[in-house]
Structure formats: C-alpha cells, structure tokens
Amino acid sequence: MARLLKFFLFMLLLGFLAYIFVYIGELDDKPEETEITDVDVVKAYGDSLALIAADDTVSKTMVTTLTSAFEDFTVTVDAGAIRLEKSHSVLLEKKVANFKASTVLATDLNGNEKPEFWVAGWQGKNYRIFAFEYESGQIRAIRFPAIMGRQRLGYAGADSLYLDKAAIVHSFGYENDPYADISSGIRACYYKYGADGSFVLSKTLDLEKNNE
Numbered sequence: 731m732a733r734l735l736k737f738f739l740f741m742l743l744l745g746f747l748a749y750i751f752v753y754i755g756e757l758d759d760k761p762e763e764t765e766i767t768d769v770d771v772v773k774a775y776g777d778s779l780a781l782i783a784a785d786d787t788v789s790k791t792m793v794t795t796l797t798s799a800f801e802d803f804t805v806t807v808d809a810g811a812i813r814l815e816k817s818h819s820v821l822l823e824k825k826v827a828n829f830k831a832s833t834v835l836a837t838d839l840n841g842n843e844k845p846e847f848w849v850a851g852w853q854g855k856n857y858r859i860f861a862f863e864y865e866s867g868q869i870r871a872i873r874f875p876a877i878m879g880r881q882r883l884g885y886a887g888a889d890s891l892y893l894d895k896a897a898i899v900h901s902f903g904y905e906n907d908p909y910a911d912i913s914s915g916i917r918a919c920y921y922k923y924g925a926d927g928s929f930v931l932s933k934t935l936d937l938e939k940n941n942e
C-alpha cells in the first residue's frame with residue numbers, strides 16, 4: 731500500500747512539473763505587450779533629448795562675447811561693443827555698428843609696461859583692427875598699419891590677427907600673385923611694435939592654404 735501511494739505521488743509530481751514546463755514555453759512564445767504608458771515615457775524622454783540637443787546647438791551659434799585678460803586688465807567685445815576695464819573699473823566703452831569681433835587680445839607686446847588691447851573682426855565686408863594702449867590712467871588709440879604695396883598684391887580677404895612670440899601677425903588670403911613663390915595661399919605679415927609706438931614690418935611669409 732505504501733509503495734502504491736509513493737508511486738501515485740511520484741506520478742503527480744511529474745505531471746505538475748510537466749505542466750510548469752508547458753506553461754513557461756507558452757509564455758516565451760507569446761509576444762510581449764508594451765503598455766501605452768511605457769511608450770509615452772520613451773517618447774517623452776526622446777523629445778527631451780532632442781530639445782537639449784537643439785538648445786545646445788542654438789547656444790553655440792549665439793555666442794557673441796569675446797574676452798581677454800592681462801594682469802588686472804580685461805578687454806571684452808559683446809555684440810560690437812568694446813569694453814576695457816582695470817580691476818573692474820571701466821576705462822573705455824566703444825560701440826562699433828555692425829561689427830563682429832573674431833579676435834581679442836590683451837598683452838604688453840613691446841614690454842614698456844603699457845598694456846595693449848587688440849580687437850579685430852569684420853564690419854560688413856571690411857576687416858577692422860582696433861588697438862589701444864593704457865598709460866597713466868589714460869587710454870590712447872593705436873593706429874595699426876594697413877597692408878600696402880607688395881604685401882597687398884592678390885589680396886583675397888579671410889584675415890586674422892594673432893600673436894607670435896614678440897610679434898603681432900596680420901594674415902590673409904591672396905590669389906594669383908605673379909611675384910610670389912606660391913601664387914595663391916596665405917600671407918602672414920609680422921610686425922614689431924616698438925616701445926615708442928612705432929610698427930616695423932619684420933618679415934612676410936607666403937604659405938600654402940590648408941584645404942582640409
């Protein structure tokens with residue numbers, strides 16, 4: 731009798747296990763249903779990411795402020811307004827209509843302990859360079875030399891202004907210059923700024939354009 735009861739319980743356990751295996755198999759074959767709330771959450775998250783990306787793109791294209799500092803001096807250009815400060819005290823404010831700055835530099839290039847401020851950019855189709863020097867609490871304008879004569883042959887725009895060691899460099903594109911070793915490329919004019927406020931063109935380099 732005991733053996734019969736054990737056999738019956740054993741068969742009942744096998745049947746129960748078989749039922750569990752069949753039930754699990756049916757669950758695996760049945761496609762998972764996604765609730766509408768899950769779809770909404772995913773869509774909302776995606777929309778948020780898209781909005782963040784759009785905001786980031788807009789913020790990058792809307793950057794209009796350039797600034798440079800030297801010791802306790804700061805030069806800032808914001809939407810065409812040039813502002814010079816010393817220890818947060820305003821020395822100069824100058825508004826230039828339709829001016830988009832591309833370069834802002836603060837330095838003492840000639841080492842005369844009179845800081846200079848260089849602002850370069852575009853006013854319409856014209857490249858403008860504004861330069862100032864600080865001395866004894868006063869700001870005076872510096873007249874930066876225009877490119878002339880041999881350096882201007884084939885001038886094609888795309889100007890830039892930058893520092894290279896003790897020189898300030900005005901570079902620009904040029905085309906079809908019959909006197910140049912490279913007929914078309916980038917011309918860099920190196921100027922020394924003297925302690926007396928004079929500019930000397932120290933060298934001119936003609937370089938190939940980087941088309942990358």
